[in-house]
Amino acid sequence: MIYADNAATTPVSACAAKAVSECMQSTCGNPSSLHSAGQRAAQLLFEARQIFANCLNCLPREIYFTSCGSESDNQAIISAAAAGKKRNKPHIISTAVEHHAVLHTLEKLKAQGFDVQLLEPGTNGAVTAQQVADAVRSDTCLVTVMYANNEIGTINPIADIGAACREKGVPFHTDAVQAAGHIPIDVRADNIDMLSLSAHKFYGPKGAGVLFARKGTALESLIIGGAQESGKRAGTQNVPAIVGAAQAFKESCEQMQTAAQHDTALRDKLIEGLSKIPHSALNGDRLDRLPGNVSFCFEDVDGESLLLLLDEKGICASSGSACSSGSMEPSHVLLAVGRSRETAQGALRLSLGRYNTPQETDIIIQTVTQTVDYLRSFSQSWNDKLRSKKPFLL
Numbered sequence: 001m002i003y004a005d006n007a008a009t010t011p012v013s014a015c016a017a018k019a020v021s022e023c024m025q026s027t028c029g030n031p032s033s034l035h036s037a038g039q040r041a042a043q044l045l046f047e048a049r050q051i052f053a054n055c056l057n058c059l060p061r062e063i064y065f066t067s068c069g070s071e072s073d074n075q076a077i078i079s080a081a082a083a084g085k086k087r088n089k090p091h092i093i094s095t096a097v098e099h100h101a102v103l104h105t106l107e108k109l110k111a112q113g114f115d116v117q118l119l120e121p122g123t124n125g126a127v128t129a130q131q132v133a134d135a136v137r138s139d140t141c142l143v144t145v146m147y148a149n150n151e152i153g154t155i156n157p158i159a160d161i162g163a164a165c166r167e168k169g170v171p172f173h174t175d176a177v178q179a180a181g182h183i184p185i186d187v188r189a190d191n192i193d194m195l196s197l198s199a200h201k202f203y204g205p206k207g208a209g210v211l212f213a214r215k216g217t218a219l220e221s222l223i224i225g226g227a228q229e230s231g232k233r234a235g236t237q238n239v240p241a242i243v244g245a246a247q248a249f250k251e252s253c254e255q256m257q258t259a260a261q262h263d264t265a266l267r268d269k270l271i272e273g274l275s276k277i278p279h280s281a282l283n284g285d286r287l288d289r290l291p292g293n294v295s296f297c298f299e300d301v302d303g304e305s306l307l308l309l310l311d312e313k314g315i316c317a318s319s320g321s322a323c324s325s326g327s328m329e330p331s332h333v334l335l336a337v338g339r340s341r342e343t344a345q346g347a348l349r350l351s352l353g354r355y356n357t358p359q360e361t362d363i364i365i366q367t368v369t370q371t372v373d374y375l376r377s378f379s380q381s382w383n384d385k386l387r388s389k390k391p392f393l394l
Contacts, residue, residue, distance in 0.1 A: 002315045002360045006292060007150055007178060007351035012244070013203035015251050020205055020244035030236055032228060041239050048246035052210055055253045056195070057186045064211045064219070064229045065242050069177035069198030070101035071222065072211035075233070076173045076194040077105045077144055079213075079220040081114060083171075084141020091115045091140040093170075095127050096336040098146050102175055103332075106144075115139075124285040125154035125337050133164040143172050147179035147195075151333040151349060152284030153293025155183065162191030171217070177201055181252035182260065182291055187212055197249075199241070203354070204248030208241035259354050263291035266352045266361050270294045273365030277372055279394045283334060283347070292352035297339055299394045300382035301346040301375050309371050315364060318349045343393050 003011065012020075023044065029037030031045050049060040056063075066072045077092075084090060094106055096118040110116045117135055119127045132143055143165050148155045158174055165172035173194040176185060180195075181202025187195055194217060199208040213219055225234030252259070267289075271282060274296050283295035298306070303319040310317055319331070330344035339347075350364060376382040384390040 002356075002363060004350045004352060004356065004360075004364060005316045005318050006353035006356075007153075007201075007290075007349060008318055009200045009206065010203045010353055011355060012200075012205055013248055013251060016199075016204050016244040016248035019247040020240045023240040023243045027239060031239060032226065032236065044239055044243050045237060048242050051246040051250050052212075055185075055249055056212055057188050058212055059215060061230070062212055062215055064213060064232055065237055066209040066211055066233060067207055067238070068209040069099075069175065069196050069201070070209075072196035072198070072209045073099070073101040073144075073173075073175050073177075074105050075211055075219060075222050076196060076213070077102065077109070077142065078222065079218060080142035080144075080171050080173065080194070081109050082220045083218050084114075084139075087141070089139040089141040091117065091137050093117050093119065093132060093135045093140060093143045093145075095119045095121060095145055097121050097125055097149055097151075097333045098144070099150055099175055099177070102144055102146070119145075121154075121336060123338050124288070125149050125152045125283070125333065126156050126285060126288070127161075129157055129160035129164045132161050133168065136165075136168045136170055140168070140170050143170055145172075145174055147174045147176040147185070148183070148290050149284065149333060150178045151331055152295040152337070153178075153289035153351075154284040155179070155288050155290065158192070159190045165193075166191040178290060178293075181249055182256070182263075184256065187214070193217055199245030199248060202248055202252040204245040205241045207238055208245035210245070255354075260291045262354065263352055263356075266356055266358065267292055267294055269358065269361050270350060270352070270364060273361075274368060277369055279392050280372075281339075281343075281394045283337065283339070290351075292356075294350040294352070296348050296350075297334065297343050297394065298346040298348065298372050299343060299392060300379045300385070301372055303345055303347050305375055306346070306348055306368075306371060309375070310367065313367050313371070315367055318351075319347050340393060 029041040031041040049063045052063045053060040106116045171193045180197035193214045195212040200206040219232045223234045279299040334344035
C-alpha cells in the first residue's frame with residue numbers, strides 16, 4: 001500500500017507512539033488530583049505545554065489543550081465573537097476557502113446576527129494582507145485566515161496579515177492545522193493572537209489539539225464543568241495523547257528542514273509527472289505551497305471513481321478535505337479559485353510525508369496516468385472533445 005493522504009491524517013511516529021504507551025502504562029493519575037500520581041500527570045502536562053510553547057515561541061500559559069483542531073477553531077472564533085458582541089463589534093473577516101470547522105462556525109454566528117465577510121482568494125488560493133486591511137472596519141472583532149489550505153496547499157502571507165491586523169487593532173486567529181509541524185511558525189513574529197493545531201497532522205495521535213491564545217485574550221469555555229485548562233476547557237485532560245502530541249511536535253519541529261526538503265522533492269516530482277497528463281491542472285500556488293501537497297483537476301474524470309480505482313491499486317489518496325468526503329458536492333475551495341463545477345468534480349489530492357519514497361512517487365505517476373486514461377475512455381464528453389465537438393475546459 002502507498003499512503004498518500006497525509007493531509008487527512010499522518011501515521012503516528014515511533015516516538016509519539018512510545019510516549020503514549022509509556023504514559024498509559026506508568027501514569028494513571030488525574031492531573032487535577034493532589035496525590036503523587038495526580039501530580040506526576042500534572043507534571044507531564046506542564047512539560048508538554050512547555051514543548052508547544054518553545055516550538056511556537058510563546059508562553060506555556062498561552063497553550064490550551066483541546067481534542068482537535070476543529071474544537072480549537074470553534075473556541076477561538078466563538079470567543080472573539082463573544083468579546084465583539086460585548087463591545088458592539090459584530091463584523092468578522094475570513095476567507096471563502098477556510099476549513100469547514102471555521103466556515104460552519106461563522107455560519108452559526110451569522111445566524112445570530114454577526115456580519116461575516118468572506119474574502120475571495122486569487123486563483124492561487126491565497127488572500128493578501130491588503131485585502132484584509134481594506135476589509136477591516138471600526139466594528140471588526142476578528143480576522144481569521146488559515147495558515148495553509150488543507151485542500152490545495154497554498155500558504156497565506158500570515159506575517160503580513162498579522163501585521164495588518166495588529167496595526168488596525170483587530171484580533172487575528174489562524175487555523176494552522178495543516179501548517180504546524182511542516183513549516184516554521186512563530187506566533188510573536190507573525191503577530192498571531194490565536195492559533196489552532198491538531199496532533200494527527202504532524203505524526204501525533206488523534207484526539208489531541210492545541211489552541212494558542214495570547215495572554216490577555218478572553219476565552220469562552222465551550223465545555224462547562226471543572227477548572228481544567230485554567231478554567232477555559234472543562235474535562236479531564238487526555239494526558240497520554242497530549243504527551244504523544246508534544247513529542248511528535250518536538251520531533252517534527254526539530255526535523256522540519258530535512259523533512260521539508262524530502263517532501264518538497266517528492267511533491268515537485270509528482271507535479272512534474274502529473275502535469276504531463278493532457279488537460280490537467282494543478283490547483284493552488286506552484287511554489288508557495290505546503291511541502292507535501294499536490295492537488296490536481298483532470299478534465300472529464302469523476303473524482304470518486306478515480307479514488308476507488310487508485311485504492312484498488314494500493315494507493316490511498318483523497319479528493320480534497322477528508323472532513324467532507326462522502327459529499328457529492330464539488331469542493332468549495334476549488335470553486336472559489338475559479339474551477340468550474342464540472343472540472344472540480346475531477347479533483348485529486350495527493351499529500352506526501354516523511355514515510356513516502358521516490359519509488360512510490362514513480363508508481364503514483366504511472367498509476368494515476370493509466371487510471372485517468374482508462375476513465376476517460378468511457379466518457380462521452382471526453383470523446384466529443386477529442387472530435388472537436390465540444391471545447392476543452394483545461
